Amino acid sequence: MRSLGACRAHALYDAPLTGDAQETELDDPETSPKTSPRVTYPETRRDDVVETLHGVEVTDPYRWLEDLDSEETADWVRRQNVITDTFLGSIPERTAIRARLERLWDHEKFGVPYRKAGRVFYRRNSGLQSQAVLHVAESLEAEPRVLLDPNTLSTDGTIALGPTAVSPDGKLLAYGLQESGSDWIEWRVRDIDTGEDREDRIRWSKFSEATWSKDALGFYYSAYDAPEDGKTFEGANFHQRLWYHRVGTPQCDDELIFAEPQHPKRGFQATVSDDGRLFVISVWEGTARENRLYVRDLHCRGKSGDEKSGDGENGAGEVVRLLDDADASYTFVGSLGTTLFVCTDRDADRSRVVAIDLNASAAEEPDADQPCSGWREVVPEMAENLVGASLVGGQLICAYLKDAHSLVRVFAADGAFVRDVALPGIGSALGFHGDASEPETFFVFSGFMTPAAVYRYDVATGAASLYRRPDVPFDPSDFETQQVFCTSRDGTRIPLFVTHRKGLVLDGQNPTLLYGYGGFNIPLTPAFSPSNLAWMEMGGVHVVANLRGGGEYGEEWHTGGMKAQKQNVFDDFIAAAEWLIDAGFTTSPRLAIHGGSNGGLLIGACMTQRPELFGAALPAVGVLDMLRFHRFTIGWAWISDYGSPDDADMFPHLLAYSPLHNLRSDLPDGSAYPPTMVMTGDHDDRVVPSHSFKFAAQLQHVQPSGNPCLIRIETRAGHGAGKPTAKVLDEHADKWTFLIRALDMQLPAAFGA
Numbered sequence: 218m219r220s221l222g223a224c225r226a227h228a229l230y231d232a233p234l235t236g237d238a239q240e241t242e243l244d245d246p247e248t249s250p251k252t253s254p255r256v257t258y259p260e261t262r263r264d265d266v267v268e269t270l271h272g273v274e275v276t277d278p279y280r281w282l283e284d285l286d287s288e289e290t291a292d293w294v295r296r297q298n299v300i301t302d303t304f305l306g307s308i309p310e311r312t313a314i315r316a317r318l319e320r321l322w323d324h325e326k327f328g329v330p331y332r333k334a335g336r337v338f339y340r341r342n343s344g345l346q347s348q349a350v351l352h353v354a355e356s357l358e359a360e361p362r363v364l365l366d367p368n369t370l371s372t373d374g375t376i377a378l379g380p381t382a383v384s385p386d387g388k389l390l391a392y393g394l395q396e397s398g399s400d401w402i403e404w405r406v407r408d409i410d411t412g413e414d415r416e417d418r419i420r421w422s423k424f425s426e427a428t429w430s431k432d433a434l435g436f437y438y439s440a441y442d443a444p445e446d447g448k449t450f451e452g453a454n455f456h457q458r459l460w461y462h463r464v465g466t467p468q469c470d471d472e473l474i475f476a477e478p479q480h481p482k483r484g485f486q487a488t489v490s491d492d493g494r495l496f497v498i499s500v501w502e503g504t505a506r507e508n509r510l511y512v513r514d515l516h517c518r519g520k521s522g523d524e525k526s527g528d529g530e531n532g533a534g535e536v537v538r539l540l541d542d543a544d545a546s547y548t549f550v551g552s553l554g555t556t557l558f559v560c561t562d563r564d565a566d567r568s569r570v571v572a573i574d575l576n577a578s579a580a581e582e583p584d585a586d587q588p589c590s591g592w593r594e595v596v597p598e599m600a601e602n603l604v605g606a607s608l609v610g611g612q613l614i615c616a617y618l619k620d621a622h623s624l625v626r627v628f629a630a631d632g633a634f635v636r637d638v639a640l641p642g643i644g645s646a647l648g649f650h651g652d653a654s655e656p657e658t659f660f661v662f663s664g665f666m667t668p669a670a671v672y673r674y675d676v677a678t679g680a681a682s683l684y685r686r687p688d689v690p691f692d693p694s695d696f697e698t699q700q701v702f703c704t705s706r707d708g709t710r711i712p713l714f715v716t717h718r719k720g721l722v723l724d725g726q727n728p729t730l731l732y733g734y735g736g737f738n739i740p741l742t743p744a745f746s747p748s749n750l751a752w753m754e755m756g757g758v759h760v761v762a763n764l765r766g767g768g769e770y771g772e773e774w775h776t777g778g779m780k781a782q783k784q785n786v787f788d789d790f791i792a793a794a795e796w797l798i799d800a801g802f803t804t805s806p807r808l809a810i811h812g813g814s815n816g817g818l819l820i821g822a823c824m825t826q827r828p829e830l831f832g833a834a835l836p837a838v839g840v841l842d843m844l845r846f847h848r849f850t851i852g853w854a855w856i857s858d859y860g861s862p863d864d865a866d867m868f869p870h871l872l873a874y875s876p877l878h879n880l881r882s883d884l885p886d887g888s889a890y891p892p893t894m895v896m897t898g899d900h901d902d903r904v905v906p907s908h909s910f911k912f913a914a915q916l917q918h919v920q921p922s923g924n925p926c927l928i929r930i931e932t933r934a935g936h937g938a939g940k941p942t943a944k945v946l947d948e949h950a951d952k953w954t955f956l957i958r959a960l961d962m963q964l965p966a967a968f969g970a
Contacts, residue, residue: 255922256300256926256927258917258921261293261914261917262281264280265278270862273872279915282910282911283845283907285907294899297928297930298929298930298932300927301929304927305954310957311950313969314950314953314954314957315947315950317751317968317969318953319345319946320690321689321691322345323344323345324687325688326341326344326349327339327341327661327669327685327687328341328349328661329660332652332655332657333384333385333387334384334386337353337356337357338351338381339352339361339671345942347375347943348367348368348376348377348941348942350366350368351365351366351378351381352364353409357673364409365378365407371396374941374942374943375396375398375941376394377396377940378395379394379395380425380426380427384436386433387409388409388433389406389407389408389415390409392406392407393405393427395939397900398898398901398939399900401902402423404418404438406464419471420440420443421442422439422441424439424457425438425486428487428489429489430493432493434464435461435462435463436462436464437474437489437496438487439485456481457484458476459473459487459498460473460474482854483501484500485499485501487499490551490552491608491653491654492653494515494552495513495514495555496512496515497513498510498511498512499547502543502854503853503855504737504855506545506546506775509538509540509541511541512537512539512575513535513536513537514537539589540589545561546568546772547559547561548561550570551653552608552653553653555574556573556575558570558608558630559573560603565598566771566772566773567598567601569594569603570595570596570603572593573591573593577590594632595628595631596628596632601619601624602768602770609650609651609657609676610656610658610677611629611630611653612628612630612635612676613627613628613629613632614626614638618740618742618769618770620769621712621714621743621763621769622644623640624637625638625649625660626638627676627679638679640662641667642667643698644662644664644667644744646661647660648660649674655676656675656676657675658673659672663743664743664744665698665743665744665745665749666745668687669744669745670683670685671684671686695718696716696717696718696719696753697718698715699714700712700714701713701715701796703795704792704796705765705792706792709777711763712762713761714763715759716749716753716758717757718754721802723802725798725802725807727756727802727807728756728758728803728809728962729797730757730758730956731760731790731793731811732761732762732810733761733816734764734766734812734816735762735765735766736779736818737766737767737768737858738766738768739767739768739815740763740769741762741767741769748953751953752953754968754969755962755965756962758797758803762789762790764778764786766778766785766786780867780870781860781870783870784870786819787819787826790810790819794830794831795830804832805831806832806961807961808960809834810824810831811836812835812836813836813837813838813896814839814904815858816837817836817837817838817909818839818841820834820835822876824836824876825890828888829886829888832959833892833956833960834891835896835952836876836909838901838906838909839904840855840908841876841909842875842908843874843875843877844862844875844877846859851903876912877908877915881919882920889924890916890924890926891924892924893916893925894927894928894952895909895913895926895929896928897928897930897931898932913927913928924959927955929951931948
């Protein structure tokens with residue numbers, strides 16, 4: 218399934234959390250749960266940094282924390298981690314929570330299988346392995362063998378297997394390795410028969426997949442220019458190019474396929490059609506949904522009239538700028554001959570599938586309402602939101618969202634409706650990958666109380682059969698999920714998924730965790746989480762809010778929560794919190810909020826706008842400085858969703874909600890910011906940790922006593938992807954441990970039994 222609207226973009230100090238215990242004072246544990254243990258924070262230097270931006274003076278006293286390589290920043294990180302670990306270590310429930318999480322996590326987990334040249338490939342984690350292992354089998358019935366185990370590549374499990382691509386003949390694997398959670402990829406090549414690596418090494422790749430040429434002699438990938446000595450990749454220094462690598466040759470000999478040096482912020486994703494005929498380039502810029510689509514015929518005719526198979530530029534035709542206006546989203550689904558199938562939201566807010574005949578005369582002028590010749594609608598826009606499509610077995614498999622849960626429909630290549638895919642319930646169905654000629658595909662289905670199970674789907678008959686199901690030690694019938702709707706400030710209807718133990722009493726005393734994201738056209742759909750299960754076993758209620766800015770209901774829903782409309786996202790989340798209180802689920806002192814990345818921004822904004830509404834806050838890897846986010850790593854790419862602080866018209870909107878700049882010491886009516894644990898990773902090269910560093914320092918400054926303001930900084934960890942299982946368990950255990958104290962919870966007697 219080629220997804221629509223996914224966000225394209227989205228070493229300090231490795232020291233043990235020991236020592237400096239004298240910097241943390243623990244008061245009488247019988248005092249108020251929100252003020253015990255009381256924390257004495259380390260002194261954080263404040264500099265006199267003032268800038269005038271669009272006529273407004275803006276202070277930035279902690280700008281020195283943006284220097285992630287300085288000794289002073291490293292020392293600050295170490296001291297903050299000592300305080301946080303000492304605080305959490307004083308809470309006795311931490312051990313039991315960590316043990317229960319490990320037990321729930323210890324079950325087989327399977328990725329979506331896929332076929333190539335008759336072989337079956339899939340990832341599997343036996344339970345507590347740091348990283349999932351790539352397996353290969355000669356058939357579905359054959360005994361699988363380990364093809365690549367990333368757990369053998371590092372002692373601490375911080376090297377993860379990233380994107381992979383199997384050659385068309387099933388003999389070679391191009392695979393990417395990512396270290397310490399970084400977005401950077403190092404490509405390698407492995408012989409599938411022997412399990413041995415070739416000598417190939419490719420560096421400076423990021424935000425890229427690999428796609429093989431039909432003859433299996435090499436593959437295409439995207440990479441940036443190597444940095445000059447003493448320079449780093451930041452801001453507009455990014456310049457991605459599209460390359461062809463011939464196996465067995467050094468990277469310096471790779472063939473440049475496509476670049477646009479006049480547009481240094483553009484990136485490229487290449488795909489070779491299943492029959493090897495077409496080379497399709499998606500040209501993107503930042504996280505904007507709008508993109509360009511270019512095509513190249515790899516089976517053109519040379520001067521002698523003989524048909525040639527093109528590798529790199531050999532024998533290939535010119536790149537045709539098929540859709541070059543960046544006026545909509547265009548996602549290549551697949552092809553039959555010279556007919557391309559494309560998902561697009563052009564003139565379709567909830568997207569549709571169109572076919573483009575490349576044989577249409579170049580001289581033929583397209584209709585006024587069509588962006589190119591040969592264009593015809595195949596699957597029209599539906600009432601539900603189309604979020605992905607694939608071409609398998611000659612049929613189009615289209616995945617929709619209906620009120621944020623999956624609905625899958627199958628259409629013939631001419632657009633005739635074939636059937637709905639029978640799903641096991643209300644949840645999320647992901648997968649449906651495969652070649653256009655393959656007779657079968659696979660998908661994973663999960664729900665809030667349904668662990669992810671793998672199904673085989675027969676495209677011709679529509680029969681779905683269970684392939685793998687994990688065995689998780691809990692009884693799903695003990696829990697229930699309901700979808701409810703609340704009303705936001707402007708009257709917009711906002712969906713919520715509320716999950717908890719059956720028999721919950723609506724007395725307003727239930728500890729409740731409200732989670733959200735609301736950005737970059739990314740939807741939140743039902744998914745099983747051992748960590749959230751443990752939270753509910755602790756007596757908690759888990760709530761997911763589907764906010765504007767996300768991808769639940771189409772492009773209008775997305776644009777309703779971006780740029781100057783970003784405040785709608787925070788209003789939606791606040792409305793969800795107020796609904797939970799009004800409905801009797803909880804009260805403010807028992808209500809925690811949590812989100813990561815753009816969701817970390819959500820939490821930071823809501824806790825600064827309505828501090829009295831929440832009993833605890835957990836902003837993770839958040840974008841918290843909205844006046845400087847665009848100056849670091851890939852931050853410039855988010856301007857498409859946030860707008861730019863360099864824009865005089867957008868600046869007031871960003872300043873109005875920027876979490877860092879809205880922390881204040883003079884809150885009205887004696888209110889305070891809720892107990893807060895900021896969370897980040899010291900190797901995060903997507904949302905740099907200085908966002909979290911500066912926010913935590915300022916929060917500690919304006920609220921030096923009372924509710925704790927902690928920061929948990931994971932070492933040798935990035936934005937989240939590829940994090941070793943042990944680190945994941947520690948992180949979730951610390952979240953729930955913090956909430957035990959912040960929300961004044963008591964573990965049930967049967968917890969962990």
